[in-house]
Amino acid sequence: MQSRPPSDTPTIFPVTDALPPCPKCSSEYTYEMGALLVCPECAHEWSPEDEAADAPKVTRDAVGNVLADGDDVVVVKDLKVKGSPTSFKVGTKVRGIRLAEGVDGHDIDCKVDGFGQMQLKSSVVKKA
Numbered sequence: 001m002q003s004r005p006p007s008d009t010p011t012i013f014p015v016t017d018a019l020p021p022c023p024k025c026s027s028e029y030t031y032e033m034g035a036l037l038v039c040p041e042c043a044h045e046w047s048p049e050d051e052a053a054d055a056p057k058v059t060r061d062a063v064g065n066v067l068a069d070g071d072d073v074v075v076v077k078d079l080k081v082k083g084s085p086t087s088f089k090v091g092t093k094v095r096g097i098r099l100a101e102g103v104d105g106h107d108i109d110c111k112v113d114g115f116g117q118m119q120l121k122s123s124v125v126k127k128a
């Protein structure tokens with residue numbers, strides 16, 4: 001695959017100072033205090049980073065479908081299997097995946113016929 005040449009017209013995004021509104025009272029007059037955001041109207045203090053971390057982690061497959069425990073998926077790339085002479089071929093079916101916090105972005109635990117327990121990356125599978 002060839003990388004695309006850089007575009008002639010770079011896109012410039014305006015920098016805005018807008019802070020998120022207060023999650024408690026929806027006040028727009030929030031301000032930053034160190035790493036925290038503070039609402040002057042209800043005195044609520046919160047960390048915008050915590051808000052982001054609290055969001056449930058969504059695992060998506062190669063085409064953007066949201067994956068869930070128990071889903072069946074199909075491998076969309078030929079994959080070498082460490083320690084095995086055989087490899088996953090495109091179209092290999094994997095049944096009953098389990099989402100995991102794997103090493104190196106391997107976020108799917110699964111059992112594959114002929115291979116046993118495996119860890120895959122969600123980016124190499126597609127919901128079946």
Ligand SMILES: [Zn+2]
Pocket residue numbers: 022023024025026027039040041042043044
């Ligand atoms: Zn508030």
